Amino acid sequence: MTAPALEVAHLSKRFGGLPATKDVSLSVSPGERRLIIGPNGAGKTTLFNLITGDLSADAGSVRLFGQELIGMPTQRRVHLGLARTYQILTLFPRERLVHNVVLALLGLDRRRWNPWSILTASRDLYANARAFLEQVGLGDAAERIVAETSYGERRRLELAMALAQRPKLLLLDEPLAGLSQAERQTVRALLDAIPREVTIVMIEHDMDTALGFAERITVLHYGEVIVEGTRAEVVADPRTREVYLGD
Numbered sequence: 001m002t003a004p005a006l007e008v009a010h011l012s013k014r015f016g017g018l019p020a021t022k023d024v025s026l027s028v029s030p031g032e033r034r035l036i037i038g039p040n041g042a043g044k045t046t047l048f049n050l051i052t053g054d055l056s057a058d059a060g061s062v063r064l065f066g067q068e069l070i071g072m073p074t075q076r077r078v079h080l081g082l083a084r085t086y087q088i089l090t091l092f093p094r095e096r097l098v099h100n101v102v103l104a105l106l107g108l109d110r111r112r113w114n115p116w117s118i119l120t121a122s123r124d125l126y127a128n129a130r131a132f133l134e135q136v137g138l139g140d141a142a143e144r145i146v147a148e149t150s151y152g153e154r155r156r157l158e159l160a161m162a163l164a165q166r167p168k169l170l171l172l173d174e175p176l177a178g179l180s181q182a183e184r185q186t187v188r189a190l191l192d193a194i195p196r197e198v199t200i201v202m203i204e205h206d207m208d209t210a211l212g213f214a215e216r217i218t219v220l221h222y223g224e225v226i227v228e229g230t231r232a233e234v235v236a237d238p239r240t241r242e243v244y245l246g247d
Helices: 044-052 074-079 097-106 115-120 120-137 153-162 181-193 208-214 231-236 238-245
Strands: 004-016 018-028 033-037 059-064 082-084 170-172 200-203 214-220 224-230
Touching: 004 044, 018 044, 018 214, 033 208, 044 082, 044 170, 044 200, 059 170, 059 231, 074 082, 074 208, 097 120, 097 153, 097 238, 120 153, 153 170, 153 181, 181 208, 214 238, 224 231, 224 238, 231 238
Parallel strands: 033 200, 033 214, 082 170, 170 200
Antiparallel strands: 004 018, 004 059, 214 224
Protein backbone atom coordinates (compact mmCIF):
# COMPACT_ATOMS: atom_id res chain seq x y z
CA MET A 1 0.00 0.00 0.00
CA THR A 2 1.38 3.41 -1.02
CA ALA A 3 1.88 5.85 1.85
CA PRO A 4 0.14 9.23 1.59
CA ALA A 5 2.30 12.04 0.31
CA LEU A 6 1.23 14.04 3.37
CA GLU A 7 -0.49 12.71 6.46
CA VAL A 8 -1.38 15.09 9.28
CA ALA A 9 -2.89 13.56 12.42
CA HIS A 10 -4.38 15.40 15.41
CA LEU A 11 -2.10 18.40 14.87
CA SER A 12 -2.54 21.19 17.41
CA LYS A 13 -0.88 24.53 18.09
CA ARG A 14 -1.83 27.23 20.60
CA PHE A 15 -0.62 30.79 20.93
CA GLY A 16 -1.23 31.59 24.57
CA GLY A 17 -4.81 30.54 25.19
CA LEU A 18 -5.82 30.76 21.53
CA PRO A 19 -5.87 27.54 19.45
CA ALA A 20 -4.42 28.25 15.98
CA THR A 21 -4.90 24.65 14.86
CA LYS A 22 -7.04 22.24 16.82
CA ASP A 23 -6.79 18.49 16.26
CA VAL A 24 -6.28 18.88 12.50
CA SER A 25 -6.12 15.66 10.50
CA LEU A 26 -5.90 15.25 6.74
CA SER A 27 -4.38 12.87 4.21
CA VAL A 28 -3.14 13.84 0.74
CA SER A 29 -2.45 11.17 -1.87
CA PRO A 30 0.68 11.19 -4.06
CA GLY A 31 0.14 13.42 -7.09
CA GLU A 32 -3.00 14.99 -5.64
CA ARG A 33 -3.93 18.66 -5.99
CA ARG A 34 -5.41 19.71 -2.64
CA LEU A 35 -6.89 23.11 -1.83
CA ILE A 36 -7.13 24.45 1.71
CA ILE A 37 -9.63 27.26 2.21
CA GLY A 38 -11.15 29.18 5.08
CA PRO A 39 -11.69 32.74 6.27
CA ASN A 40 -8.86 34.90 7.59
CA GLY A 41 -7.59 33.53 10.89
CA ALA A 42 -8.72 29.99 10.13
CA GLY A 43 -5.21 28.60 10.71
CA LYS A 44 -4.24 27.87 7.11
CA THR A 45 -0.75 29.42 7.11
CA THR A 46 -0.15 28.14 10.65
CA LEU A 47 -0.84 24.64 9.34
CA PHE A 48 1.79 25.13 6.61
CA ASN A 49 4.27 26.46 9.17
CA LEU A 50 3.76 23.35 11.31
CA ILE A 51 4.28 21.06 8.31
CA THR A 52 7.50 22.82 7.29
CA GLY A 53 8.86 23.19 10.82
CA ASP A 54 8.73 26.99 10.87
CA LEU A 55 6.58 26.44 13.98
CA SER A 56 6.77 23.60 16.48
CA ALA A 57 3.57 21.65 17.14
CA ASP A 58 2.10 21.24 20.61
CA ALA A 59 0.69 17.84 19.69
CA GLY A 60 0.12 15.60 16.71
CA SER A 61 1.97 14.04 13.82
CA VAL A 62 3.10 15.10 10.34
CA ARG A 63 4.32 12.41 7.93
CA LEU A 64 5.88 12.93 4.50
CA PHE A 65 5.56 9.73 2.47
CA GLY A 66 5.40 7.81 5.74
CA GLN A 67 8.32 9.54 7.48
CA GLU A 68 7.61 11.48 10.66
CA LEU A 69 8.60 15.15 10.45
CA ILE A 70 7.78 16.36 13.96
CA GLY A 71 11.00 17.28 15.74
CA MET A 72 12.95 17.36 12.46
CA PRO A 73 14.75 20.59 11.43
CA THR A 74 13.25 22.49 8.51
CA GLN A 75 16.29 21.97 6.30
CA ARG A 76 16.10 18.21 6.78
CA ARG A 77 12.45 18.31 5.69
CA VAL A 78 13.52 20.14 2.53
CA HIS A 79 16.05 17.41 1.79
CA LEU A 80 13.27 14.84 2.09
CA GLY A 81 11.31 16.59 -0.66
CA LEU A 82 9.27 19.36 0.99
CA ALA A 83 9.19 22.86 -0.53
CA ARG A 84 6.91 25.85 -0.14
CA THR A 85 6.13 29.39 -1.18
CA TYR A 86 5.04 32.09 1.24
CA GLN A 87 2.09 34.46 1.43
CA ILE A 88 4.63 37.28 1.86
CA LEU A 89 7.40 37.07 -0.73
CA THR A 90 10.81 36.01 0.59
CA LEU A 91 13.30 37.04 -2.09
CA PHE A 92 16.66 38.82 -2.32
CA PRO A 93 15.51 42.09 -3.95
CA ARG A 94 18.96 43.46 -4.81
CA GLU A 95 20.12 40.27 -6.52
CA ARG A 96 19.48 39.07 -10.06
CA LEU A 97 16.66 36.61 -10.64
CA VAL A 98 19.09 33.90 -11.67
CA HIS A 99 21.12 34.36 -8.50
CA ASN A 100 18.01 33.93 -6.35
CA VAL A 101 17.41 30.56 -8.00
CA VAL A 102 21.08 29.58 -7.62
CA LEU A 103 20.77 30.20 -3.89
CA ALA A 104 17.74 27.89 -3.81
CA LEU A 105 19.72 25.23 -5.67
CA LEU A 106 22.62 25.54 -3.24
CA GLY A 107 20.29 24.75 -0.36
CA LEU A 108 20.29 21.12 -1.49
CA ASP A 109 23.82 20.98 -2.87
CA ARG A 110 26.74 19.67 -0.80
CA ARG A 111 29.00 22.18 -2.53
CA ARG A 112 27.49 24.97 -0.44
CA TRP A 113 29.99 24.04 2.28
CA ASN A 114 32.94 24.45 -0.09
CA PRO A 115 33.33 27.99 -1.52
CA TRP A 116 36.00 26.85 -3.98
CA SER A 117 33.80 24.13 -5.47
CA ILE A 118 30.92 26.60 -5.80
CA LEU A 119 33.13 28.93 -7.82
CA THR A 120 34.46 26.18 -10.06
CA ALA A 121 31.03 24.62 -10.58
CA SER A 122 29.09 27.85 -10.96
CA ARG A 123 28.50 27.25 -14.66
CA ASP A 124 26.24 24.24 -14.12
CA LEU A 125 24.45 25.90 -11.19
CA TYR A 126 23.59 28.94 -13.27
CA ALA A 127 22.57 26.78 -16.24
CA ASN A 128 20.17 24.87 -13.98
CA ALA A 129 18.87 28.10 -12.50
CA ARG A 130 18.14 29.49 -15.94
CA ALA A 131 16.30 26.28 -16.85
CA PHE A 132 13.95 26.76 -13.89
CA LEU A 133 13.41 30.39 -14.84
CA GLU A 134 12.52 29.24 -18.36
CA GLN A 135 10.02 26.84 -16.82
CA VAL A 136 8.09 29.75 -15.29
CA GLY A 137 8.45 32.04 -18.30
CA LEU A 138 11.25 34.20 -16.90
CA GLY A 139 14.17 33.00 -18.99
CA ASP A 140 14.60 36.37 -20.72
CA ALA A 141 14.55 38.15 -17.34
CA ALA A 142 17.30 36.07 -15.70
CA GLU A 143 19.80 38.93 -15.45
CA ARG A 144 17.35 41.51 -14.15
CA ILE A 145 17.42 42.72 -10.54
CA VAL A 146 14.47 41.48 -8.51
CA ALA A 147 13.60 45.00 -7.31
CA GLU A 148 13.11 46.03 -10.95
CA THR A 149 10.53 43.34 -11.73
CA SER A 150 6.76 43.37 -11.39
CA TYR A 151 4.92 41.71 -8.52
CA GLY A 152 3.66 39.00 -10.85
CA GLU A 153 7.20 38.24 -12.01
CA ARG A 154 8.32 37.95 -8.41
CA ARG A 155 5.54 35.45 -7.72
CA ARG A 156 6.80 33.36 -10.64
CA LEU A 157 10.38 33.71 -9.40
CA GLU A 158 9.37 32.32 -6.03
CA LEU A 159 7.74 29.37 -7.79
CA ALA A 160 10.95 28.77 -9.75
CA MET A 161 12.94 28.77 -6.51
CA ALA A 162 10.56 26.24 -4.97
CA LEU A 163 10.72 23.98 -8.04
CA ALA A 164 14.53 24.23 -7.99
CA GLN A 165 14.43 22.27 -4.74
CA ARG A 166 12.95 19.36 -6.73
CA PRO A 167 10.10 18.80 -4.27
CA LYS A 168 7.93 15.74 -3.88
CA LEU A 169 5.43 17.85 -1.94
CA LEU A 170 4.94 21.53 -2.80
CA LEU A 171 3.03 23.84 -0.44
CA LEU A 172 1.74 27.02 -2.09
CA ASP A 173 0.54 29.81 0.19
CA GLU A 174 -1.75 32.07 -1.86
CA PRO A 175 0.32 31.99 -5.08
CA LEU A 176 -2.29 34.08 -6.91
CA ALA A 177 -2.63 36.83 -4.29
CA GLY A 178 -2.25 40.34 -5.65
CA LEU A 179 -2.07 39.25 -9.29
CA SER A 180 -4.06 40.66 -12.19
CA GLN A 181 -6.50 38.38 -13.99
CA ALA A 182 -3.99 37.83 -16.80
CA GLU A 183 -1.21 37.05 -14.32
CA ARG A 184 -3.47 34.60 -12.49
CA GLN A 185 -4.12 32.76 -15.72
CA THR A 186 -0.37 32.62 -16.40
CA VAL A 187 0.46 31.22 -12.95
CA ARG A 188 -2.44 28.78 -13.12
CA ALA A 189 -1.08 27.44 -16.43
CA LEU A 190 2.35 27.04 -14.82
CA LEU A 191 0.82 25.09 -11.93
CA ASP A 192 -1.11 22.88 -14.34
CA ALA A 193 2.17 22.05 -16.09
CA ILE A 194 3.89 20.76 -12.92
CA PRO A 195 4.20 16.97 -13.31
CA ARG A 196 2.19 14.60 -11.15
CA GLU A 197 5.37 13.41 -9.47
CA VAL A 198 4.92 16.57 -7.40
CA THR A 199 2.01 16.61 -4.96
CA ILE A 200 0.59 20.11 -4.45
CA VAL A 201 -1.28 21.54 -1.46
CA MET A 202 -2.44 25.11 -2.01
CA ILE A 203 -3.98 27.85 0.12
CA GLU A 204 -5.88 30.30 -2.05
CA HIS A 205 -8.65 32.91 -1.87
CA ASP A 206 -9.21 33.20 -5.62
CA MET A 207 -12.01 30.64 -5.61
CA ASP A 208 -12.74 30.61 -9.34
CA THR A 209 -9.16 29.68 -10.20
CA ALA A 210 -8.47 27.49 -7.17
CA LEU A 211 -11.60 25.37 -7.43
CA GLY A 212 -10.72 24.54 -11.01
CA PHE A 213 -7.27 23.41 -9.91
CA ALA A 214 -8.08 21.29 -6.85
CA GLU A 215 -9.33 17.71 -6.81
CA ARG A 216 -10.10 17.68 -3.10
CA ILE A 217 -10.71 20.57 -0.72
CA THR A 218 -10.26 20.98 3.01
CA VAL A 219 -12.11 23.80 4.79
CA LEU A 220 -10.63 25.19 8.01
CA HIS A 221 -12.52 27.37 10.49
CA TYR A 222 -11.08 28.55 13.81
CA GLY A 223 -8.24 26.04 13.41
CA GLU A 224 -10.47 23.00 12.82
CA VAL A 225 -11.33 20.97 9.74
CA ILE A 226 -15.08 21.41 9.27
CA VAL A 227 -15.57 20.13 5.71
CA GLU A 228 -13.51 17.95 3.38
CA GLY A 229 -14.29 16.35 0.07
CA THR A 230 -14.47 16.83 -3.68
CA ARG A 231 -15.15 20.23 -5.22
CA ALA A 232 -18.83 19.47 -5.66
CA GLU A 233 -19.21 18.15 -2.13
CA VAL A 234 -17.49 21.10 -0.49
CA VAL A 235 -19.25 23.77 -2.53
CA ALA A 236 -22.63 22.16 -1.81
CA ASP A 237 -22.03 21.83 1.94
CA PRO A 238 -23.96 24.50 3.88
CA ARG A 239 -21.09 24.84 6.37
CA THR A 240 -18.81 26.03 3.56
CA ARG A 241 -21.31 28.64 2.45
CA GLU A 242 -21.83 29.78 6.04
CA VAL A 243 -18.20 30.30 7.07
CA TYR A 244 -16.48 31.06 3.78
CA LEU A 245 -18.87 32.10 1.07
CA GLY A 246 -21.01 34.24 3.36
CA ASP A 247 -24.36 32.61 2.59
